[in-house]
Amino acid sequence: MASTRNDSAVTVRDVAQLAGVSPGTVSKALNGQGQLREETRQRVQEAAEKLRFRPNQVARSLAEGRTYTVGMLTSDSFGRFTLPLMEGIEDSLGAGKVSTLLCDGRGDPLRERHYLAELLNRRVDGIVVTGRRPDERRSVGQLPIPVVYVLGRSDDPEDLTVTNDDEQGARLAVEHLVAHGRTRLAYVSGPAHHLSTQLRRQGFEAAAAAAGMTVSDLLTGHWSEAWGRTAAGLLARRTSGLVDGVVCGSDQIARGLTDGLREAGVRVPQDVSVVGFDNWDVMVQAARPPLTTVDPKLVRLGRLSASRLLAAIDGAELGRGVVAQPCELVIRESSVPT
Amino acid sequence: MASTRNDSAVTVRDVAQLAGVSPGTVSKALNGQGQLREETRQRVQEAAEKLRFRPNQVARSLAEGRTYTVGMLTSDSFGRFTLPLMEGIEDSLGAGKVSTLLCDGRGDPLRERHYLAELLNRRVDGIVVTGRRPDERRSVGQLPIPVVYVLGRSDDPEDLTVTNDDEQGARLAVEHLVAHGRTRLAYVSGPAHHLSTQLRRQGFEAAAAAAGMTVSDLLTGHWSEAWGRTAAGLLARRTSGLVDGVVCGSDQIARGLTDGLREAGVRVPQDVSVVGFDNWDVMVQAARPPLTTVDPKLVRLGRLSASRLLAAIDGAELGRGVVAQPCELVIRESSVPT
Numbered sequence: 066m067a068s069t070r071n072d073s074a075v076t077v078r079d080v081a082q083l084a085g086v087s088p089g090t091v092s093k094a095l096n097g098q099g100q101l102r103e104e105t106r107q108r109v110q111e112a113a114e115k116l117r118f119r120p121n122q123v124a125r126s127l128a129e130g131r132t133y134t135v136g137m138l139t140s141d142s143f144g145r146f147t148l149p150l151m152e153g154i155e156d157s158l159g160a161g162k163v164s165t166l167l168c169d170g171r172g173d174p175l176r177e178r179h180y181l182a183e184l185l186n187r188r189v190d191g192i193v194v195t196g197r198r199p200d201e202r203r204s205v206g207q208l209p210i211p212v213v214y215v216l217g218r219s220d221d222p223e224d225l226t227v228t229n230d231d232e233q234g235a236r237l238a239v240e241h242l243v244a245h246g247r248t249r250l251a252y253v254s255g256p257a258h259h260l261s262t263q264l265r266r267q268g269f270e271a272a273a274a275a276a277g278m279t280v281s282d283l284l285t286g287h288w289s290e291a292w293g294r295t296a297a298g299l300l301a302r303r304t305s306g307l308v309d310g311v312v313c314g315s316d317q318i319a320r321g322l323t324d325g326l327r328e329a330g331v332r333v334p335q336d337v338s339v340v341g342f343d344n345w346d347v348m349v350q351a352a353r354p355p356l357t358t359v360d361p362k363l364v365r366l367g368r369l370s371a372s373r374l375l376a377a378i379d380g381a382e383l384g385r386g387v388v389a390q391p392c393e394l395v396i397r398e399s400s401v402p403t
Numbered sequence: 404m405a406s407t408r409n410d411s412a413v414t415v416r417d418v419a420q421l422a423g424v425s426p427g428t429v430s431k432a433l434n435g436q437g438q439l440r441e442e443t444r445q446r447v448q449e450a451a452e453k454l455r456f457r458p459n460q461v462a463r464s465l466a467e468g469r470t471y472t473v474g475m476l477t478s479d480s481f482g483r484f485t486l487p488l489m490e491g492i493e494d495s496l497g498a499g500k501v502s503t504l505l506c507d508g509r510g511d512p513l514r515e516r517h518y519l520a521e522l523l524n525r526r527v528d529g530i531v532v533t534g535r536r537p538d539e540r541r542s543v544g545q546l547p548i549p550v551v552y553v554l555g556r557s558d559d560p561e562d563l564t565v566t567n568d569d570e571q572g573a574r575l576a577v578e579h580l581v582a583h584g585r586t587r588l589a590y591v592s593g594p595a596h597h598l599s600t601q602l603r604r605q606g607f608e609a610a611a612a613a614a615g616m617t618v619s620d621l622l623t624g625h626w627s628e629a630w631g632r633t634a635a636g637l638l639a640r641r642t643s644g645l646v647d648g649v650v651c652g653s654d655q656i657a658r659g660l661t662d663g664l665r666e667a668g669v670r671v672p673q674d675v676s677v678v679g680f681d682n683w684d685v686m687v688q689a690a691r692p693p694l695t696t697v698d699p700k701l702v703r704l705g706r707l708s709a710s711r712l713l714a715a716i717d718g719a720e721l722g723r724g725v726v727a728q729p730c731e732l733v734i735r736e737s738s739v740p741t
Contacts, residue, residue, distance in 0.1 A: 137505070148486065155507050164525065165505040167475070169493050187472075187502065290689040321689070347685070351628040351659070 075118045084112035135374060136184035136192040138168045138177065138205070140217055145345070146197040146363060150215055153367020154193055161375045163190070174203070181205055190378045193370055194219070199228050200260045211377035215370040216363070218260075218387055226387045227370040229361035231261050234392030235268030238312040238340040238359055241394055243276045245401055247310030247338050251282035253296045253322060254314025262314055265342065269312050281308050288314070293321020294328075300337075301329035309337055310400075316341035316348035319356050323399060327353065338400040354398035361392050413456045422450035473712060474522035474530040476506045476515065476543070478555055483683070484535040484701060488553055491705020492531055499713045501528070512541070519543055528716045531708055532557070537566050538598045549715035553708040554701070556598075556725055564725045565708040567699035569599050572730030573606030576650040576678040576697055579732055581614045583739055585648030585676050589620035591634045591660060592652025600652055603680065607650050619646050626652070631659020632666075638675075639667035647675055648738075654679035654686035657694050661737060665691065676738040692736035699730050 081088045086109060093101055094109035112118075135158055139147050158165055166189060170177035184192060191210050196202050196217015204221035205212060214226040235252075242250060252269045254262040262285055273280050282300065286292040293313065300308055300322075313319035319341030323333050333339050333354060341349060344360035369390065377383040419426045424447060431439055432447035450456075473496055477485050496503055504527060508515035522530060529548050534540050534555015542559035543550060552564040573590075580588060590607045592600040600623055611618050620638065624630040631651065638646055638660075651657035657679030661671050671677050671692060679687060682698035707728065715721040 134504075145483075145486075148483075151505070152507065155505065159507075162521075164521065166472075167489070167493065167503040167505045169490065169497075183500075183502065317685075317689070347655075351655070 075116045077118075079116055080109065080112045080118050083116060084109045131190055131378075132188045133163050134166055134187065134189045135163050135371070135378075136166045136168060136180075136187075136189040138170055138180060138184070138192060138194045140170050140172060140177070140194060140196045140202050146216060147195055149363035150195050150367040150370075153364040153369075154195075154215075154371040155367075156364070157368045157371030157375065161372075163375065177205070181208075185209075191374045193374055195367075198259060198261055199231060199264065211374055211383045213370045213374045213377075213383070215366055223385050225373065225384050227366060227373065228387060228389055229363070229366060230389035230391050231264035231361075232268035232271070233389070234342065234359040234361065235265040235312060236272040237392060237394045238342075239269055239272035239276065239278070241340065241357070241396070241400060242310035242312070242338055243272075243278060245310075245338060247278075249279050249281050249306065249308045250310045250312065251284065251300060251308040252280070252312050252314075253282070253284045253286070253293065253300075253318055255285065255288040255292075255318070257285040265312075265314055286318075288317060290317050290321030290324070293318040293323075294325035295321075297322045297325025297329060297331075301326060301331050307331065307336065311337060311339050313339065313341050316343045316345045316352075316356055316358055319358065319399070320348050320352040323352050323354070323356070334398065334400055334402045338402060340394075340400050344395050349395075349397065352399065357397045357400035358395050359392045360395050362390065366390055413454045415456075417454055418447065418450045418456050421454060422447045468526075469528055469716075470526045471501050472504055472525065472527045473501050473709070473716075474504045474506060474518075474525075474527040476508050476518060476522070476530060476532045478508050478510060478515070478532060478534045478540050484554060485533055487701035488533050488705040488708075491702040491707075492533075492553070492709040493705075494702070495706045495709030495713065499710075501713065515543070519546075523547075529712045531712055533705075536597060536599055537569060537602065549712055549721045551708045551712045551715075551721070553704055561723050563711065563722050565704060565711065566725060566727055567701070567704060568727035568729050569602035569699075570606035570609070571727070572680065572697040572699065573603040573650060574610040575730060575732045576680075577607055577610035577614065577616070579678065579695070579734070579738060580648035580650070580676055581610075581616060583676060585616075587617050587619050587644065587646045588648045588650065589622065589638060589646040590618070590650050590652075591620070591622045591624070591631065591638075591656055593623065593626040593630075593656070595623040603650075603652055624656075626655060628655050628659030628662070631656040631661075632663035633659075635660045635663025635667060635669075639664060639669050645669065645674065649675060649677050651677065651679050654681045654683045654690075654694055654696055657696065657737070658686050658690040661690050661692070661694070672736065672738055672740045676740060678732075678738050682733050687733075687735065690737065695735045695738035696733050697730045698733050700728065704728055 077088045077091045081091045091109050094106045155165060168180035170180060192212045194214045201220045202217045204219045204224050214224055216228050218226040250273050252266055284296050313322060319339050323339050326333050326337055331337055341356040341358035344358045349356040349358050415426045415429045419429045429447050432444045493503060506518035508518060530550045532552045539558045540555045542557045542562050552562055554566050556564040588611050590604055594600060622634050651660060657677050661677050664671050664675055669675055679694040679696035682696045687694040687696050
C-alpha cells in the first residue's frame, strides 16, 4: 500500500489536452451542461475514461453549494439499537448517492455541540439524530439545514421524529395471546420511568381491556435477564392462580423469564405463553424455547427517516411531530401452546 | 426546525465589511497566516464572532488538498464487533479533528468497489477497513492514500493490518486455569476453518504443553450458545474422567456450556472452570455464574489503527504486515474454584 499522497492526480486540464478542447468544454461535456456537438462530448468522455479522470467531488460541492453528505449524530454511543438504524439510514442515503458523516455524541452535550458545529462547517446537507430508546432528548435546535430524529424523540414539537409505535406493538402481543386462548395476562418490563415501558404498558392494558381479559400483574424492573428470572419467581409463587400469558418489555427480560419459569417447573408455552420485544436475534434464538417477539423494524425506521431527510434536502416539506411506525409480531415457539 | 436551506450564510465579505478590511485580510487573520497588526487580527476575529461566521470547510479543503475526512469501510455489515472498533476509531479521529465517512460494504465486492470510488471522489485522506473476524479479506488494492485494515486481515502482505493476538489471548486463559490448579483441559470453539478458531487453538495447545497439562478435548462447532450446551453434554458424559477446565472460543459458547454443565449436575466453577472469549457484556453478565473471559480490547484496536492512519496521512511510514495487539483476561466467577 503506497502511503504517499498522489500529487499527480489527473486534472480537467489533462483531459482537455488529450481531447483537444478547452477545460471549459470538458466541464460542460462531463456535467451534461451547455450546448456541445455530440461528437465533442463523446471525445471528452473517451479521454476522461482513458485517463481514469475522477471529477473532484470537493470542487463540485463548492460549485453546487451542496455536499451530498448527511451527518449522523448518535446521541447515545453506538448501542445495539443503533446498528440496524444505521443500516437503514445507509440504505436510503446510499441509494441517493449521499454519504454519511458519523458523529458519536455519547450523550455528552459538549461533545454534541462540537460535532454539530463541525457538521455545519463541513456543509452537510442535513442531519439524522439517532437515539437508542424512544425517550425524549434535547432538540439540537434550529439549524439552517433539515434535521430528522429517529427512535429517540426530540423534546421540541416543531422537530420531526420518526420512531416505532410501542403502544401498537404491545397491543399486537396481547391480541396474539388472546387469540391462543390466554386469559390471565401479566406485563413485565424495564424501568417504570422509561417511555418505552410506559407506552408498551398502555398498549398492553388497552388491548387486554378491549378483549375483556384479566390483568394480573404489571411488573417493572430492569432491562436484564436477571430481572426476567426474578419476575418468573414472583409469578410462579402466586397463590391466586398462575398467569397464562406474559408480555415482556424486551427479549432479554423474556429470555430470563422463560429460564426462570422452566427452572420453577412451569412449562413454556404449555402452561404460560411468553412474548418478548425487540426481535434481537442473539436473545430470541438462544432462548429455550425460541421467543415470539415484537419487532420494532429498526432498519425500516432508519430507511424511512433518511428518505424523509433526503426529500427535505430536495425541497419537500420536512413535517413535524412524532411519526410512529407500526411494529410487527414474529411468532416462534414461546407463545403457542401445543 | 427550518427545512429550507440557509442561503444567507455569512461570508468572508460580510466579515471584511464589518471589520473594515479587505476579504484577503480576513482570510489571513482567521488562518493565522501572513503579517498583520495584532489590532487588525483582533478586529477581524471580533467581527467573525459577532456575525457567527463559519469558515467554509469545503473551500478550505479545496485550497489545502486535504479534506480532514477518513473513510471507514466495514466489510461485513455493522456487526457487533464493529461497534467497539468504530468507537475507538472515532476516538482517535475526533481527537485529530478528522471526520469519518461511513461505508457499509456488506461483504459485497461490487458494493465495496462503488464505495471505494466514492471515497476517492470525495478525496478522503485515508481509509480504515474493518472486518468482524480476524479472517483474511481481499485487499482493496493499491490506492493513492493510506489504508489500514483492522481486525480482519488483508490478504496482501504489503498492507497494514492491526488486529488482536488470538494466540496470546488463549494462552492467558490456559495460564489462568493452570494457576488455579486445573490440569485436564478442553478447548471448545467455533468452526474449524475460522482463523480465530485456529489461532486460539494454537495458543491453547502451546500453553497447555508448556505447563505439562493434559489436553482432553479439542471441539469445534458453531459460534452459538446451542453448540456450547451440546459440547457440555459431550464433556459431561465422558467416562474417562471429567475435564476440570474449559477454554471457549467465544462468550456465547461459554455461556451455553455453563448452562449445559449446570443442567447436567456439574458445578461451575467448583467442578469445572470455564473461560470465554470476547468480553461481550450481554453474555458475560447474564451467564450463571458470570464469565471469566479474554477481552480482545476492540476499542483500543480501533483507536490504534486510526492513529496509525493519521500518522501516515501526516507523512509517517505506514508500515506493513500484521500488528497483533495483546488481549487481556477479565476474571469473574466462572473460573475460580472456591
